[in-house]
Amino acid sequence: MCTVCGCGTSHDHDHGHDHAHGHSHGELHFGHGPAGAQVAGMSQARLIEIETDILSKNDRFAAANRQVLQARGAFAVNLVSSPGSGKTTLLCKTIEALGDQPLAVIEGDQQTANDAERIRATGAQAVQINTGKGCHLDAHMVGHAMEHLDIAPGSVLFIENVGNLVCPAGFDLGEDCKVAVLSVTEGEDKPLKYPDMFTVSKLALLNKTDLAPHCDVDLDLYEANLRRVNPGIEVLRLSARTGEGMREWIAWLRGNLGRKVPQAAE
Amino acid sequence: MHEMSLCQSIREVIEDRARADGFAAVKTVRLEIGRFSCVEKQALEFAFDAAMRGSVADGARLEIRDLPGRAMCYDCMKEVEIDERFSPCPLCGGTMLMPVAGDEMRIKNLEVI
Numbered sequence: 001m002c003t004v005c006g007c008g009t010s011h012d013h014d015h016g017h018d019h020a021h022g023h024s025h026g027e028l029h030f031g032h033g034p035a036g037a038q039v040a041g042m043s044q045a046r047l048i049e050i051e052t053d054i055l056s057k058n059d060r061f062a063a064a065n066r067q068v069l070q071a072r073g074a075f076a077v078n079l080v081s082s083p084g085s086g087k088t089t090l091l092c093k094t095i096e097a098l099g100d101q102p103l104a105v106i107e108g109d110q111q112t113a114n115d116a117e118r119i120r121a122t123g124a125q126a127v128q129i130n131t132g133k134g135c136h137l138d139a140h141m142v143g144h145a146m147e148h149l150d151i152a153p154g155s156v157l158f159i160e161n162v163g164n165l166v167c168p169a170g171f172d173l174g175e176d177c178k179v180a181v182l183s184v185t186e187g188e189d190k191p192l193k194y195p196d197m198f199t200v201s202k203l204a205l206l207n208k209t210d211l212a213p214h215c216d217v218d219l220d221l222y223e224a225n226l227r228r229v230n231p232g233i234e235v236l237r238l239s240a241r242t243g244e245g246m247r248e249w250i251a252w253l254r255g256n257l258g259r260k261v262p263q264a265a266e
Numbered sequence: 267m268h269e270m271s272l273c274q275s276i277r278e279v280i281e282d283r284a285r286a287d288g289f290a291a292v293k294t295v296r297l298e299i300g301r302f303s304c305v306e307k308q309a310l311e312f313a314f315d316a317a318m319r320g321s322v323a324d325g326a327r328l329e330i331r332d333l334p335g336r337a338m339c340y341d342c343m344k345e346v347e348i349d350e351r352f353s354p355c356p357l358c359g360g361t362m363l364m365p366v367a368g369d370e371m372r373i374k375n376l377e378v379i
Contacts, residue, residue, distance in 0.1 A: 045293060048283060050373040054275050054297070135268055167268040170304045170371075195351040196304045199365060228352050231340050231362040 061139035065174025081181035083163030136167040165194035177202035195229040269309040273317030289378035292323040301335035302368035335368030
């Protein structure tokens with residue numbers, strides 16, 4: 001490594017001038033700047049083309065996570081929703097229904113380890129991430145959490161994101177897909193109010209259908225509004241409490257897991 | 267709101283480039299933000315100054331270029347420009363539209379000295 005500037009390639013640094021010009025190692029640009037050229041002795045404000053996604057660093061961590069999961073033929077679901085939609089209860093019931101299917105859970109919350117404890121009570125392995133003031137999980141946090149889990153070949157990895165319908169939409173964690181949980185008490189126009197999250201989700205679970213008769217809601221309107229923000233979204237109606245619709249959800253998970261083929265043996 | 271963490275990511279990208287390209291100060295940071303990205307411009311501008319403090323981009327001017335939202339209309343099968351994610355198709359009035367562009371969040375370039 002070059003010990004002068006810390007970059008990866010070794011090269012000579014004995015040229016006898018200071019670095020008033022652009023000095024990208026292995027990629028020297030003399031044609032940038034307002035003038036489009038560099039003239040010795042003349043100073044100019046330079047324009048440096050970046051063309052980089054703001055979240056490029058997160059995306060690199062996400063790609064690394066995805067590679068690990070792919071190598072093990074594991075299927076990862078990023079569960080997103082408002083706080084209180086019933087994600088953790090749904091997860092506990094899902095774990096129960098999956099029986100001896102290998103799985104692991106990453107729990108994201110601002111504070112407390114309550115959710116991971118609830119998951120562990122089912123016998124499943126779980127890691128809690130506390131984001132502190134953070135409003136979403138990022139790929140770097142998830143990568144570290146994965147190190148603490150035994151992700152066996154053919155596992156399902158559930159990532160329960162921080163309850164928030166805004167920010168988690170923008171952060172790729174390396175998952176196969178986002179699954180949005182929407183409870184019937186939240187109002188039919190929720191997908192219209194927070195379209196980003198439902199646009200990036202592959203599946204929406206319309207949860208707590210057992211409460212629908214008590215809240216004067218129109219389940220068809222929920223579905224119509226979901227399809228309005230995302231024509232391709234799949235929708236399943238279920239109640240984690242009564243078990244209605246759970247069979248279809250479990251079949252959906254198993255179907256998607258079955259389509260993942262490990263690219264390499266461990 | 268994650269505008270603060272976006273600004274921290276912008277700072278990391280700029281500092282990496284400052285090390286690689288050997289510039290000492292950034293005068294202007296130009297971003298391209300798509301209409302459908304989950305970014306509130308005012309919050310981003312507010313967080314930007316705070317996040318750049320003490321970096322090579324301390325005091326830099328922030329310029330944001332809006333990129334339009336584009337979607338495929340499943341009714342008329344044409345690609346159209348729309349203002350909101352669930353706006354109807356301006357050509358046929360259809361409501362089944364799938365966004366195809368507009369969620370960009372890019373650092374376009376830097377003006378440095």
